[in-house]
Amino acid sequence: MFSNRERAAFSDGTVKREGQVYKHSTLKYPHRLNFYDRPPLEDVTIEEFETCAIDRLRILAEIESSFVRNRSFEELKTVTNAQCLKYLPLHSSTATSEDLEGERRKDHLGHFILRLAFCRSEELRRRFVKAEITLFRVRYESDDTKEREEFLSSRDFDWIAVDKDEKEKFRRELLAASPNLKAELFEKEKFYKVKWTRVPDLVEKRRVFLKGGWAYVPSREQSSIIFQAFQSSLERALEATARALPRLDEDTRIMPILNNLSQGFLAGVPSEWSGNDGSSANGEAIKAEMIDDLARKHFPLCMKNLHDNLRRDRHMKHYGRLQYGLFLKVLGLSIEEAIAFWRKSFSKITEDKFNKEYRYNVRHSYGLEGKRANYAAKSCQQILMNDQPGPGDSHGCPYRHFSEDNLQSALLAAYSHQGLTSSDLPEIMHAVKSQHYHVACTRVFEITHAGSGVGTVKKGEGVGGGESVTHPNQYAARSRELEKAKIESLGGNDDVPMKGEEGGGDAMVLG
Incomplete structure (x- = not known):
C-alpha cells in the first residue's frame, strides 16, 4: 500500500x-x-x-x-x-x-x-x-x-541529572521555583537540567529555576520535557x-x-451506530402520519428545516428530497409509507404528475429502480461538504449555511418548546463561529434532552459517552431511545410532557 x-x-x-x-x-x-x-x-x-x-x-x-x-x-x-x-x-x-x-x-x-x-x-x-x-x-x-x-x-531525552552538590547549592532557588514541593521532601526530589527552550510552558508559569540558559526541572514536572x-x-x-x-x-x-x-475536524467522523442499513434504529417501523410528531421532538435542525419547508411549500427540490428522503428511510419509513408521505406532501401537483416525475426517484432511493443500490443516509460530513445549497434550496446544514441571525431565529423556533432559550445561544454560536458545526448541534441535543421529558442528558455527555453528533440519524435515533427509556421509567405512559408544556399537549402539526 x-x-x-x-x-x-x-x-x-x-x-x-x-x-x-x-x-x-x-x-x-x-x-x-x-x-x-x-x-x-x-x-x-x-x-x-x-x-x-x-x-x-x-x-x-x-x-x-x-x-x-x-x-x-x-x-x-x-x-x-x-x-x-x-x-x-x-x-x-x-x-x-x-x-x-x-x-x-x-x-x-x-x-x-x-x-x-x-x-x-x-x-x-x-x-x-x-x-x-x-x-x-x-x-x-x-x-x-x-x-x-x-x-x-x-529513549534519550537529552536531560542531565542534577547531582547532590549542585542541588544543595541551589536549594533555596529550587524550592522557590517549586511552591508545591515541601522542604522536607526536597532531598528525595530529583532534578534534571535541560536548555530552557525545551520547557517554554514551565518557564512561562515560573515553575523552574533558570541559570545560565539551563532550566532545572523537578521530576514531578518531567512530563513537560517529554510532551515538548x-x-x-x-x-x-x-x-x-x-x-x-x-x-x-x-x-x-x-x-x-x-x-x-x-475534513474530519470540520464535520467529525460518522460514528458506528445501528440503523444505517435502512432499518429503524430502534427496531420500530414508522408511519407517514407519525413524521410531524417525530420532527417536532426528535429531529436535528437540518431535518426540521427540511420538514418545515416541505410543509410550507408543498414541494422540495432534488437535493432536499434526497437528503430528507434517505434520512426518513433510515429512520424506519418503508417504501409504501414513503410514497404515501411524499404524495401527500406534494399536494399541489396532480396524481399523474407525481407518478411520472417523483415516484421513480422515491423508489430509486430505496434501491428498487436503476442500479438498485441500497443508498445510505447522508452523514454530517457529506451534508457539510457536498452539494452546497443555492437560492431556493432547503438542504444543507443550517449551522453552516444559515446567516447568524437566521440560525438563532431558527433554533429558538425549533427548540424553545424543548427548553432552549436565548441564553443558550452564545455558547452554540461560539462553536459555529469556530466552524465546529457538529459541536453546536451536539450542544443543542444536550440542552433539549436535559430533563425535557425525552431524556436526562447532562452537559458534556453528547449522544452518549461524550460523543458528538456526526449523523442526523444518530441524533434522531438517540433522541427516540431516550424518550423510550423515559416512558418505560414512568410505567409505560407515553404522554411525556416536555419542558415548558402543560401535560404534554397535542403534537404541533406543521403546515
Whole structure:
C-alpha cells in the first residue's frame, strides 16, 4: 500500500533526529507510548488503510471538540479513554490474552496515514499536532507506571541529572521555583537540567529555576520535557512530509481518502451506530402520519428545516428530497409509507404528475429502480461538504449555511418548546463561529434532552459517552431511545410532557 515515495515522506527528517535512541526489544511495538519515529515499511490493504485512519480520526476529532466545548482536562481524559477503548484500544503488555501486536500496529499505521492527510497546510498541521499531543498526554498519564518508566528509559531525552552538590547549592532557588514541593521532601526530589527552550510552558508559569540558559526541572514536572519533545518531533515530521508530498505518486484510490480525512475536524467522523442499513434504529417501523410528531421532538435542525419547508411549500427540490428522503428511510419509513408521505406532501401537483416525475426517484432511493443500490443516509460530513445549497434550496446544514441571525431565529423556533432559550445561544454560536458545526448541534441535543421529558442528558455527555453528533440519524435515533427509556421509567405512559408544556399537549402539526 505504501509506495517507496510515501515511505520516504515519512522518513525524511524523522529518523536521524536529536534524542532518538532505540534499545531494541523482541517486540516490534514494545511500548504503548510511541513517538512514531519509525515509518511503516509494510504492505497495507486499502480497507485497512482507511479503517486505521478513520478510527484514529474519531478520537482526534472528539479531542478537538472537547477544546471547543471547554471541557476540563479530566473530562477530556474520560471521554478520550472511552473513545480509545472503543476504537483504538492499547492494552498493557501484561495483557497476554490480547492481540498487543495488532493493537499497536493499528495505532502506528493510523498515525502515519493521518500525517499524509494533515500535513498539507499550516492550519491542518497545527490542529493535528494539538490533538495528537493531547492524545499522547492522556495515554502518558493513564499508562502503567512501570511500563511508562520502561518507555522513558528506551529513549534519550537529552536531560542531565542534577547531582547532590549542585542541588544543595541551589536549594533555596529550587524550592522557590517549586511552591508545591515541601522542604522536607526536597532531598528525595530529583532534578534534571535541560536548555530552557525545551520547557517554554514551565518557564512561562515560573515553575523552574533558570541559570545560565539551563532550566532545572523537578521530576514531578518531567512530563513537560517529554510532551515538548513529542510536539517538536511531530512538527518536524509533518513539515518533512509536506515537502515530500508533491513528489508522491498520486494513487487515485488514496487521494480521495486523504481529502476526506482532512475534513474530519470540520464535520467529525460518522460514528458506528445501528440503523444505517435502512432499518429503524430502534427496531420500530414508522408511519407517514407519525413524521410531524417525530420532527417536532426528535429531529436535528437540518431535518426540521427540511420538514418545515416541505410543509410550507408543498414541494422540495432534488437535493432536499434526497437528503430528507434517505434520512426518513433510515429512520424506519418503508417504501409504501414513503410514497404515501411524499404524495401527500406534494399536494399541489396532480396524481399523474407525481407518478411520472417523483415516484421513480422515491423508489430509486430505496434501491428498487436503476442500479438498485441500497443508498445510505447522508452523514454530517457529506451534508457539510457536498452539494452546497443555492437560492431556493432547503438542504444543507443550517449551522453552516444559515446567516447568524437566521440560525438563532431558527433554533429558538425549533427548540424553545424543548427548553432552549436565548441564553443558550452564545455558547452554540461560539462553536459555529469556530466552524465546529457538529459541536453546536451536539450542544443543542444536550440542552433539549436535559430533563425535557425525552431524556436526562447532562452537559458534556453528547449522544452518549461524550460523543458528538456526526449523523442526523444518530441524533434522531438517540433522541427516540431516550424518550423510550423515559416512558418505560414512568410505567409505560407515553404522554411525556416536555419542558415548558402543560401535560404534554397535542403534537404541533406543521403546515
